[in-house]
Amino acid sequence: MAERKVSVEAEVGLHARPAATFVQTAAKAPFDVSIAKAGGRPVSAKSILSVLALDVRQGEAIVISADGEGAEELLDRLAEIASTV
Amino acid sequence: MDRRDTGSGPAPDEITESPEAQELIPRLLTGTGVSPGAGYGPARLVVGDVPEPAAGSRHDGDAPAERDRAERALDEVAADLEERGARAGGDAEDVLVAQAMMARDPELAASVGLLIDQGVAAPRAIFEAFGKYRDLLAAAGGYLGERVADLDDIRDRVIAVLTGLPIPGIPLDAAEPYVLVARDLAPADTALLPKDLVAAFVTEQGGPTSHTAILARSMGVPAVVGCAGATAVEPGTPVLVDGATGRVRLSPSEDEVADALRAEEARRAVLSAAAGPGATADGHAVPLLANIGGPRDLEAALAAGAEGVGLYRTEFLFLDRDTAPTPEEQEEAYRAVFEAFPHGRVVVRTLDAGADKPLPFLPPPGEEPNPALGERGIRMFRRHPDIMTAQLGALARAVTGATANVEIMAPMVATAQEAAWFAEACRTAGLDSAGIMIEVPSAAIRAADLIEVVDFFSIGTNDLTQYALAADRQVSGVAGLQDPWHPAVLDLIRTAASAASAAGKGCGVCGEAAADPVLACVLVGMGVSSLSMAAPALPWVRAALAAHTLEQCRTAAAAARSSVTPGDAVEAARAELPGLHQLGL
Structure with missing residues (x-):
């Protein structure tokens, strides 16, 4: 199981366009990808509704995890999207 | 208008119906007719309310x-x-x-x-x-x-x-033309609407100058607005709409439909008999021009016999996009219109944007509690002179080589200083005929000062009425005040037309008032020198003018202006215009 902990930097938080890009990227993976607020319950990173409902604001930390071939690369990309201002 | 049988009680032929049937929906609804003609088709509702599926509803097991x-x-x-x-x-x-x-x-x-x-x-x-x-x-x-x-x-x-309910939003495909029923329509709703799909419009809200009314007239489609109870009509119900009287009949009999459509055909026949340049019966020329939003409206304008364009609304080039149109793109659109009327007049109105018509590539003018009184029209241009310079430059290049008589005008001018500033900008760009819209009462009242610094006036009666009576065009509650027949509005028009005529200059009307055949005669009687309207109204106005002498128009104008209420003004004018009857107007 690969895991990353990153801080969300976009001004709008993980909402609107950053959230859409994040979910679109996760949805391409053939394996499960999850996202949680630090210490919170993980939800599917492929679900825009679940991601929005987490209500991640600018400066908050998220934990993303996945297991499968190419999981490391995918998490790197997702971490980059989340940490893009 | 005959109001005897448009009241809330059931008409005599409906009393025999069962009480249940009457309780459901009356067979006759009444609103304000804003675009004449008869339209018939199944009701298509655009209301956006999809009822909640009942709790506990189950499928059959599969x-x-x-x-x-x-x-x-x-x-x-x-x-x-x-x-x-x-x-x-x-x-x-x-x-x-x-x-x-x-x-x-x-x-x-x-x-x-x-x-x-x-x-x-x-x-x-x-x-x-x-x-x-x-x-x-x-x-x-x-x-x-x-x-x-x-x-x-x-x-x-x-x-x-x-x-199987109608999907919220306007249906863009249908087997047969439908009657579009809605609370009200916004310009964005109707941007993609195909013309041949709509038999008639019926809206619950809105007045004679609502977007629905303007859209319907420009499409030549019958429309009734301010029609209480319209959105309660069952989807698919056959509806017969009379866009002149404002009557909306639900599930009409075959005879009713046949009669209405036959009468419509007869009226159209009288109309098509009138052709040629606009003039009164005694030969006083009144050029009849078309209002257009872009090259795509040219075909209808030419087909209706427009002698030119009296209002080219250039904002349609600018709306619904992220970046301003390039100078080349603008030039091309302008040239297409100039070339359509090689020997006619083309009056171009510069960009008319504001808080109610925001442009993504311009910073918003800030929170405006009342956009109608805010930074719009020429006021917006003064804040973004680069946009104006680019537009006037593109116009000047498009004029080069064109044989049309091109005139440029600015909207929302309130003062002589603004008028002078705009005229100067046009001349600097190399455009030699610069005019202004008369929409703000201050400009009409001091028309004699303003005409000194410009080449012509064009009266926008919709906004002039809105400002003269302090009645927002978007608020249906004050739609009753939004009436260009109001003698106060007629006085302002008269003041502007007289000032222009005294200076030897032209004063046209390009608002919805010019499309009303009766009011068109009155406008000519007040000294208005040209009329510009949505193309489908041209034959009606041409026929009404041809049926009366200039003297009759003047008498009708004087009668209207001596009335106290808009209703009396219409009646007084009609009494002096005997030729309306044969046109069914």
Whole structure:
């Protein structure tokens, strides 16, 4: 199981366009990808509704995890999207 | 107008109906007729209210088939949103693509599937599955709270697909022309509306100058606005609309429909008999021009015998896009219009934008509690002179080599200083005929000062009425005041026309008033020198003018101006215009 902990930097938080890009990227993976607020319950990173409902604001930390071939690369990309201002 | 049988009580022929039938929906609704003609077709409702599927509704046990139905409905809605997004572009595309992602959400689909496996019918399963996320977003408030409306919209679309209800939004395809019934229509709603699909418009709100009314007249489609009870009409009900009297008949008999359509044909025949340049019966020339939004309106203008363009609304080039049109793009659009009228007049109105018509590439003018009184028209130009310079430059290049008589005018001018500033800018750009719209009462009252610094006037009666009577065009509650027949408005028009004529200059009218054949005669009688209107109104106005002498028009104008109320003004003018009767007006 690969895991990353990153801080969300976009001004709008993980909402609107950053959230859409994040979910679109996760949805391409053939394996499960999850996202949680630090210490919170993980939800599917492929679900825009679940991601929005987490209500991640600018400066908050998220934990993303996945297991499968190419999981490391995918998490790197997702971490980059989340940490893009 | 005959109001005897348009009251709220049932007409005599309806009294025999069962009490139940009467309770449901009356057979006759009445509103304000704003675009003449008869239209007949099934009602298509654009109301956006999809009822909640009943709690506890179950499917018949075939869970896989029901799941498949739900998945296909979600997919259909997502694909439709994506397609609309691609067509709209810009910020609208982002919103629609995000909505499509919600419709394709795998967790949502899983919740729906789970509910269906428990026996819940697909529409109810959709409602409940969306409800879970709806509650989460609503509880978060702020940005997420605002997404609740997006979510509800998707949910309603999916439920509509599943239950065979009309999908919220204007239908763009249909087997036969329909009567479009709505609360009211916004310009964005109707941007993609094909002309041959709508037999008539009926809206519950809005007045004679609402967007629906203007759109209907420009399309030549009958319309009734301010029609109470319209959105309660059952979808699919056959509806017969009389756009002159404002009567909307539900499920009419075959005879009623045949009579109405026959009368319509007869009126059109009288109209087509009138041809050639606009003139009164005694030969006083009144050029009849068309209002257009761009080259795509030219065909209708030429077909209706327009002698030129009296109002070219250039803002349509600028709306619904992220960046300003390039100088080349502008030049091309302007040249296409100039070339359509090689020997006619083309009056171009510079960009008319403001808080009510915001442009994405201009910073918003800031919070305006009343956009009608805010930074719009020439006021916006003064803040963004680069946009004006680019537009005037493109116009000047398009004029080069054109044989049309091109005139440029600015909207929303209130003072002589603004008029002088604009005229100077036109001359600097190399455009030699610069005029202004008369829409603000101050400009009409001091018309003698303003005409000194410009080459012509064009009266925009919609805004002039709105400002003279302090009655917002968008507020249906004050629609009664929004009447260009009001003697106060007639006085302002007279003042402007007299000032122009004393200076040896022209004063046209390009508002909706020019499209009213009776008022058109009155305007000519007050000294208005040309009339510009939506193309379908041209034959009516041409016929009305040809049926009367200039002297009759003057007498009618004097009679209207000596009245106290708009209603009396119409009646007084009509009494002096005997030729209207044969036109069925």
